[in-house]
Amino acid sequence: MSRISRRTFVAAPTDLVWELAQDFARWHPRLSIYSGGPEADADLVVTVLSQDDETRTLSYSMPEPPFPISDHRATIEVQEGAGTTCYVEWSAEFESDPGIIHLLEDQLGDDVFSLALDKLATAAQEQHAANVLA
Numbered sequence: 001m002s003r004i005s006r007r008t009f010v011a012a013p014t015d016l017v018w019e020l021a022q023d024f025a026r027w028h029p030r031l032s033i034y035s036g037g038p039e040a041d042a043d044l045v046v047t048v049l050s051q052d053d054e055t056r057t058l059s060y061s062m063p064e065p066p067f068p069i070s071d072h073r074a075t076i077e078v079q080e081g082a083g084t085t086c087y088v089e090w091s092a093e094f095e096s097d098p099g100i101i102h103l104l105e106d107q108l109g110d111d112v113f114s115l116a117l118d119k120l121a122t123a124a125q126e127q128h129a130a131n132v133l134a
Contacts, residue, residue: 013084014086057078059076070096
């Protein structure tokens with residue numbers, strides 16, 4: 001089984017980032033979560049497998065991933081940092097042809113996870129700044 005992960009620092013409170021991380025629509029324009037199947041069009045549809053507010057982890061699968069992979073399971077975890085900061089780790093485990101893992105590392109790791117984590121961090125930091133100013 002292959003695994004790809006990315007981690008980012010977020011200058012915003014852990015609880016705020018966790019709340020935001022659970023709502024893909026607010027920070028990831030291509031993902032939509034449907035617990036009972038798709039009700040609307042989306043580029044990528046994921047199904048939540050588990051969600052734990054205590055450990056701040058959300059795991060999901062993609063029934064039809066846009067990459068040549070199978071048995072996909074991804075997890076987003078928000079980890080408490082110092083003060084009003086945290087870290088977010090996004091990882092995925094899946095089966096794939098070992099010959100393309102370097103391509104998946106670029107396409108899934110960099111082009112999806114890293115870019116989306118940057119958007120999550122920006123959205124959380126902007127929301128935190130707005131809350132502080134309010």
